[in-house]
Amino acid sequence: MPSNLPEVIGMQPNQFNVDVANKLKVVSLVSVGKHPQSGRMRRADQDSRAVELGLKLTGDNHSGESLTVLHAGDPSEPSLRSYAGMGLKSVRVLQLDPAADAILPLGQHLQQCGADIVLTGVRAESGESSGMVPYQLAEKLGWPIVPRVADIVSVKGGVAEVLQALPRGQRRSVMVRLPFIASVDSAAPEARQSAFGPASRALMDIEVVSASVDDVRQAWEEAAARKRPKRLKVVKAKTAAERFKAATAKSQGDGGKVMKNESAAEQAQAIFDLLKEEGVLR
Amino acid sequence: MSFEWLHPLLIATALVLAVIGAVRRVNLWRAGKPDRINLIAGLMAMPGRYLHDLHDIVERDKYMSKTHAATGGGFVLSALLIILVHLLGIDNQILAWALLAALALMFVGALFVFKRRLNPPSRISKGPWMRLPKSLLAFAGAFFVLTLPAAGVLPEGSGGVLLTVILTVLIIWGMGELFFGMTWGGPMKHAFAGALHLAFHRRQERFGGGRSTGLKPVDLSLAKEIGGVLGVAKPTDFKWNQLLGFDACVQCGKCEAMCPAFAAGQPLNPKKLIQDMVVGLAGGTDANYAGSPYPGKEVGNAKGGPDHIITDGLIDPETLWSCTTCRACVEECPMMIEHVDAIVDMRRYLTMERGKTPNKGAEVLDNIIATDNPNGYAPASRTNWAADQNLPLMRDVKQAEVLFWVSDGAFDMRSQRILRAFVKLLKAASVDFAVLGDEELDSGDVARRLGDDATFQSLAKRNLEVLSQYKFSKIVTTDPHAYHCLRNEYSDFGSDALDGVEVLHHTTFLNQLVQLGRLKLNNFSGAKVTYHDPCYLGRYNGEYEAPRELLRSMGIEIAEMERSGFRSRCCGGGGGAPITDIPGERRIADMRMEDASSTGAELVAVGCQQCTAMLEGVVEPRPEVKDIAEILMDQLVDPSVENPRQDRLAEEVH
Numbered sequence: 001m002p003s004n005l006p007e008v009i010g011m012q013p014n015q016f017n018v019d020v021a022n023k024l025k026v027v028s029l030v031s032v033g034k035h036p037q038s039g040r041m042r043r044a045d046q047d048s049r050a051v052e053l054g055l056k057l058t059g060d061n062h063s064g065e066s067l068t069v070l071h072a073g074d075p076s077e078p079s080l081r082s083y084a085g086m087g088l089k090s091v092r093v094l095q096l097d098p099a100a101d102a103i104l105p106l107g108q109h110l111q112q113c114g115a116d117i118v119l120t121g122v123r124a125e126s127g128e129s130s131g132m133v134p135y136q137l138a139e140k141l142g143w144p145i146v147p148r149v150a151d152i153v154s155v156k157g158g159v160a161e162v163l164q165a166l167p168r169g170q171r172r173s174v175m176v177r178l179p180f181i182a183s184v185d186s187a188a189p190e191a192r193q194s195a196f197g198p199a200s201r202a203l204m205d206i207e208v209v210s211a212s213v214d215d216v217r218q219a220w221e222e223a224a225a226r227k228r229p230k231r232l233k234v235v236k237a238k239t240a241a242e243r244f245k246a247a248t249a250k251s252q253g254d255g256g257k258v259m260k261n262e263s264a265a266e267q268a269q270a271i272f273d274l275l276k277e278e279g280v281l282r
Numbered sequence: 283m284s285f286e287w288l289h290p291l292l293i294a295t296a297l298v299l300a301v302i303g304a305v306r307r308v309n310l311w312r313a314g315k316p317d318r319i320n321l322i323a324g325l326m327a328m329p330g331r332y333l334h335d336l337h338d339i340v341e342r343d344k345y346m347s348k349t350h351a352a353t354g355g356g357f358v359l360s361a362l363l364i365i366l367v368h369l370l371g372i373d374n375q376i377l378a379w380a381l382l383a384a385l386a387l388m389f390v391g392a393l394f395v396f397k398r399r400l401n402p403p404s405r406i407s408k409g410p411w412m413r414l415p416k417s418l419l420a421f422a423g424a425f426f427v428l429t430l431p432a433a434g435v436l437p438e439g440s441g442g443v444l445l446t447v448i449l450t451v452l453i454i455w456g457m458g459e460l461f462f463g464m465t466w467g468g469p470m471k472h473a474f475a476g477a478l479h480l481a482f483h484r485r486q487e488r489f490g491g492g493r494s495t496g497l498k499p500v501d502l503s504l505a506k507e508i509g510g511v512l513g514v515a516k517p518t519d520f521k522w523n524q525l526l527g528f529d530a531c532v533q534c535g536k537c538e539a540m541c542p543a544f545a546a547g548q549p550l551n552p553k554k555l556i557q558d559m560v561v562g563l564a565g566g567t568d569a570n571y572a573g574s575p576y577p578g579k580e581v582g583n584a585k586g587g588p589d590h591i592i593t594d595g596l597i598d599p600e601t602l603w604s605c606t607t608c609r610a611c612v613e614e615c616p617m618m619i620e621h622v623d624a625i626v627d628m629r630r631y632l633t634m635e636r637g638k639t640p641n642k643g644a645e646v647l648d649n650i651i652a653t654d655n656p657n658g659y660a661p662a663s664r665t666n667w668a669a670d671q672n673l674p675l676m677r678d679v680k681q682a683e684v685l686f687w688v689s690d691g692a693f694d695m696r697s698q699r700i701l702r703a704f705v706k707l708l709k710a711a712s713v714d715f716a717v718l719g720d721e722e723l724d725s726g727d728v729a730r731r732l733g734d735d736a737t738f739q740s741l742a743k744r745n746l747e748v749l750s751q752y753k754f755s756k757i758v759t760t761d762p763h764a765y766h767c768l769r770n771e772y773s774d775f776g777s778d779a780l781d782g783v784e785v786l787h788h789t790t791f792l793n794q795l796v797q798l799g800r801l802k803l804n805n806f807s808g809a810k811v812t813y814h815d816p817c818y819l820g821r822y823n824g825e826y827e828a829p830r831e832l833l834r835s836m837g838i839e840i841a842e843m844e845r846s847g848f849r850s851r852c853c854g855g856g857g858g859a860p861i862t863d864i865p866g867e868r869r870i871a872d873m874r875m876e877d878a879s880s881t882g883a884e885l886v887a888v889g890c891q892q893c894t895a896m897l898e899g900v901v902e903p904r905p906e907v908k909d910i911a912e913i914l915m916d917q918l919v920d921p922s923v924e925n926p927r928q929d930r931l932a933e934e935v936h
Contacts, residue, residue, distance in 0.1 A: 192644075193639060195633065197505045
């Protein structure tokens with residue numbers, strides 16, 4: 001659907017500016033994270049960046065008045081409190097059976113609460129970790145999705161200017177109409193410290209919901225991920241500068257082309273052709 | 283003299299005003315939180331504490347201790363006798379002569395105070411304090427003349443109106459400073475607050491030489507109470523006796539002269555900090571403060587009150603985070619004020635309520651929470667350093683004579699060299715020891731000093747839980763910070779895991795082994811050696827001798843630094859200071875290395891991995907840095923060479 005595709009504009013972001021801030025309703029979706037070394041439950045890194053971005057959008061001074069931090073799952077999970085430790089008064093929890101599929105109740109809740117911007121991590125640190133939640137929610141709600149954002153620069157007149165994170169520190173500025181869903185990349189500003197006092201004090205605002213059991217997942221078996229074998233890269237660099245380049249450079253990627261001056265119809269056709277070629281559309 | 287009725291009236295007025303001021307001041311202290319103190323026992327013990335504990339500290343400066351004894355002793359005696367002779371009008375020549383003697387003593391003392399103030403060192407506060415010697419002289423002089431008739435030296439009623447007027451002015455001035463000023467906030471306040479501070483000190487055990495910190499575990503249930511605050515946000519969140527302690531400060535600046543952060547140009551001055559606390563408890567600004575500022579910060583902008591949040595306007599959080607918790611100020615303070623505990627109390631609020639631990643603080647705390655070590659390494663890799671050491675695990679052996687507490691040095695390659703050296707020594711002495719392996723967690727030292735007491739408590743309780751499963755009679759560790767936590771701070775958690783267990787630093791234990799002849803050492807033939815006292819071993823735990831004895835047992839003559847023993851300068855690595863990393867003009871470690879270099883030593887012997895890391899971080903050329911365990915290992919007489927069966931023999935003897 002070309003009308004929902006983000007529109008590419010200039011690369012220089014303006015100063016952050018929200019002219020509808022008092023009305024803006026941001027929802028940050030959070031999951032239960034897992035520490036990569038200890039496997040201990042914690043606040044997920046990207047999800048907490050989504051909360052941080054939400055706090056920035058709604059203004060720190062309002063103690064997150066129009067920011068809702070939402071989790072679907074077990075409200076007694078202690079790691080949820082470490083999100084609250086970032087200075088939240090409450091965390092909204094849709095209490096679900098662990099085996100249930102969270103998409104439907106989440107979608108319903110988002111629709112009902114009138115969210116303007118929904119922030120998620122790119123992928124969860126535990127569970128399926130498929131990174132599909134933002135996409136499935138976008139599909140369900142019919143909202144645009146902006147993957148891997150590094151920042152939301154401004155929200156003006158129902159349109160947000162969003163910076164997407166690209167490899168090697170590059171950014172792409174896109175304009176997107178509210179409401180939309182964005183997944184927050186690890187390039188987004190780091191989450192603030194979680195403090196024990198506010199974390200213990202926060203209210204767990206629980207709503208019991210029911211949802212169908214995720215049958216597909218029931219059949220899965222969970223195992224620790226193993227690192228895939230990787231071909232060793234032989235660096236033939238002679239100078240330090242070459243070695244540095246070899247260590248940091250990423251391939252630009254073959255193929256693909258930048259279409260800036262062509263007409264919208266031509267651009268749409270090119271995308272359509274590519275999707276067909278890749279077998280996405282049949 | 284004329285107006286016979288005037289002076290008793292003046293004395294009575296001054297005393298009444300002093301009593302009113304005292305009640306007012308006491309109420310300021312009472313705004314603090316309650317603390318369980320036996321008031322009667324404290325008051326009874328106070329004179330002893332003054333004459334013994336406090337005087338021992340003042341005695342380090344002979345000039346000042348004699349001056350103070352004359353002035354203070356003379357004043358206390360005179361004040362009592364003035365009440366008898368002049369207020370109650372007891373006509374007794376002996377009393378009058380005694381009063382004259384006391385006043386003379388005080389006068390002579392005050393002259394010496396005056397002399398010191400002629401060219402005062404930068405550390406002492408000026409302002410009203412410059413007035414004090416003159417006030418003392420006025421008081422002593424005027425009452426001396428006033429007492430002469432009572433002693434029969436001068437006839438009653440001698441002197442004219444002029445003399446009476448002059449005497450009256452001097453007496454009003456003197457009593458204004460010494461009676462009225464004592465309780466209304468003048469320099470003499472130190473006598474009133476100081477005496478009560480000694481009686482009701484927050485760390486009563488301190489006076490028997492007890493080792494502790496005033497860092498009692500935070501009541502974490504406060505987090506869930508309405509209006510509950512973790513740590514100290516406002517002056518009234520301190521315990522009342524802490525507020526009293528701040529009020530006892532004499533602004534002598536001995537703390538300032540010793541503070542490594544102050545010397546490094548970081549924005550901390552312990553004296554100013556305590557004075558800011560006084561501003562906080564009484565309300566007002568620091569405009570009247572007449573001492574050195576926090577380096578790089580102007581005086582006069584700080585504002586506070588009993589119910590104002592301290593870090594919003596009174597004290598910059600950077601000041602609190604500059605402290606290395608080395609306790610040089612606490613050790614030096616003649617009024618026995620506890621600066622470090624107060625700083626950590628305020629850090630607790632910043633970390634646990636505000637979530638504002640600066641720089642790497644948040645990351646380190648997150649790592650400790652998630653992995654039980656500050657760098658976020660996999661908990662299961664804690665024993666990787668000893669893969670080739672074949673160490674007995676407590677999990678397998680269940681009991682051993684010695685539990686070797688490895689500490690987080692296990693994750694650091696430099697510290698691992700110390701650990702290996704120590705293991706080699708243990709094996710050479712055939713010590714029956716075991717380690718906890720992956721069951722050991724961070725001791726919680728860094729978390730606690732960074733103000734995260736919730737995490738400290740969690741670690742302490744889990745460590746104690748593990749310890750309680752095994753039997754051992756000694757815990758030995760190469761890390762003075764873990765040593766301090768295990769020895770002094772774990773006892774607050776009601777566990778019997780450490781009952782009857784001796785907690786030792788490795789230098790103490792190794793010294794015992796050497797004295798028992800279980801370690802044979804060659805003489806050290808290297809160059810000049812100096813020894814750096816780690817703060818948490820020395821000032822926190824009083825162990826100055828064992829490391830030195832160990833060095834001497836290798837024939838080393840220690841070239842002592844100017845600041846050594848209880849005056850040792852911190853390496854800059856304590857209290858999470860390298861983590862919060864507040865900028866200054868110099869690095870503390872560089873200054874310490876200069877201390878070491880100036881002895882001409884080519885080797886600095888150290889007993890702490892943190893000190894090793896900090897001192898080795900100083901750019902070369904500089905003396906080499908080695909832990910005492912490493913030096914010992916190099917001098918070890920290899921038992922396998924000299925006597926292949928020595929190992930087993932030692933075991934049989936043992």
